[in-house]
Amino acid sequence: MDGTSRETRVNAAFVAVADTLATNCDIVDLLHTLVQECVGILGMQAGGLMLVDNTGELQLMTSTSEAAGFVEGMQLNVSAGPCIDCFRTGTAVSVKEISESAPWPAFRASASQQGFRSVLATPMKLRGRIIGTMNLFGTHAGEVSARDAAVAQALAISSAVLGTESSAMGPQPAVLLSSWLLRSPAAEFAPLSSRDCRDHHPHDSHAGSVRRAHSSSSQRVDIMKAACFHGRHDIRIDDIPEPQLRPGAVTIDIAWCGICGTDLHEYLEGPIFIPAADHPHPLTHEEVPVTMGHEFSGTVSALGDGVTGLAIGDSVVVEPYFVCNECAPCLAGHYNLCTKMGFIGLAGGGGGLSEKIVVDRRWVHPVGDIPLDQAALIEPLAVGHHAFVRSGAKEGDIAFVGGGGPIGLLLAAVLAAEGITVIMSEPGAARRDMALSAGVAHHVIDPLAENPVARVLELTDGAGADVAFECSSINAVLDQLFDAVKPAGVIVNVSIWSSPAKVDMQKLVLKEIDLRGTIGYVNDHPATIALVQEGKINLEPFITGRIALDRLVEDGFETLIHHKETAVKIIVRPHGE
Template structure:
């Protein structure tokens, strides 16, 4: 079968490899679409900086390069391993791709998304979505309902990142929010906030293309912080109170620091993005306003279920911000995303 396999830094090859066979408790999936995300870019351009030691087998999965990429993907079940119940051949599915140790402090709290030795199917495992087929434990499969197609299904994983952040924020319907950065995760936060009944959502994004993309899905309070007074807009839209929650989906230190000053008393900032550089923050501002800052990572299975239901309820669209390429176009898509020339790219696994 054809697959996109990572061999080393900036060495991603389209190769013919052997089709996988499902073991006990596993299903075989004919992959349909697989998204390229920031984690894939970090892994491709700077694997060591991404936190994965590509020179040693992963302690949970035993995998090491060459590695089939693709951890946000959808497909159709074509074969069942022994002992599989609750999944049938022909089911259209997405995969919760996390492997966890089950014994660290995080796992002991049920926080499998921050397992100290976490692995992801299609990043640090055997197999992935950027291939014609993959095998996966059936316990990780989420069946898509009628009305959620495979193209939309491939967006469940990144949208679950955003959903998890919104859930962790504790924001309530009727409160106000700000999103820093209108990339795919920023758009996902906007969808999740609207699904949670949050109507006043101010988006800060300097890129013309990204502002147009989030406006295209319905955002109407979008600010270019390089040309407009973001603080004045926040004050105007919140009646001078500030926002209840600010979501950092950009990973830019000064933007986060600026957002912290726009929090309402008792407000909270949620860092969803990975910051490549340190940034200075003045702790006194938390004291004076009793505000706070915390981070979120990835998702839990229930976040997948919630996003799938919201998609079935028509809360999401892929129009205007998602494009597609074939497996042969993966490397070019990586370069385009790195340079900011693409928004969200799905790879067709055909």
């Protein structure tokens, strides 16, 4: 902004502020006008203003938008953020890219969610005392120039003086003041009268503690518990702001959330899918810390504008994707292959290991009367369903499943429900027993006691399996699939490999084997949910533990790491004990 236009705008701002005073003498109206004028002068999009009350606690006085009010209230609730730092230190805080504002994770998350990218927090001082902060938010990245910041600070200071010292300030002195300020933008100046109103004016007091829960007259921001990934071996149960409902989305009160092998990998070796510090996800713009959990069920508690086909109280599950809707795979309908694909609960957007989440309607699937604990297993079951779809297997076929971990077992459940005979190889006795007792495998093989290939050939009269699935990420198991599958058979790799596998291409060539990948799910949820609703799959046997969120690491992650023989799926209840 050049000097002339700034001077014009600042003069206009003072006239507006003084007019507000002259017409109704309301301090909140005065402050609101001040913030609005400063938002306009500095080319920002919204603003808020906090003042200390007579007990010395910071209060939100006004905001120019609901979004700004939310971000201000959130900072008061968690006692952290640039506006709080500004108040505590008495110096302006300017953040040119909020997504990189590492010191305040809760602020970063809520401000980004509200669409803000930059913020300028300016202290309001009265006779050397810090009485509050004026905070301006931009939807663009970039720093406010030092001179513009100084103008904002001068306006804030002078308005504090106007508000406390005068009840009928006309425009003339205000214009004089502004001219003076432009010559010496960052300076404080003496009050217009020497009257000391410190003892009786409610807004004139020392900066004190920051209130955690502010008054009901301002927008309230509630706090919830969430399991946040801060780094390898560092998952914490944090208090974070509840997510805010937005148009086209629904709020879900989370009932249960499963712990996934992917979560364990993040805990032990991460961040892998979780965006590391300074590497925000391209769609969520979030980075560590993020809330975890992508296998969850819950109850709809609020509907955003424009949401159809759901009602409050519905039991639902979430297909936990972020996709761009623009890349070639997205446009071709293969949204699971989106070039920017991310998972809710890993890439940001909140997660199932928290009390609430807000999710776009597109990804929310009603589950009818499926019990919510079992519904938490729909997501990994959908992974199995997509692997089944990729295999092309049909009723009457014989499938060989290499590995009986959670995904191998749930894939077997889909195959059995589809009328396919399942032969499963799994070294863990408890898992073999579970596969048989749950009725998802018709034959089980202990690969440490017998030759899986010979056994499959025996069970198929020497023909080999029609389809085979790699669910162990063990190279020896992959090798067995090439020998156990029939000529012109299909092998689907379901595993995630942390290092490259070796493939015997000669076997692939000579048997014309079709080796296929599968990742996630695409349009699989409705059919997967139907299999459970129709009673073709009972998920109850696969739930081996139920724990409270507070015990996530001790009773969840550590149990799955050290007792994976007996633990299959541990589900977490984020509410209560």
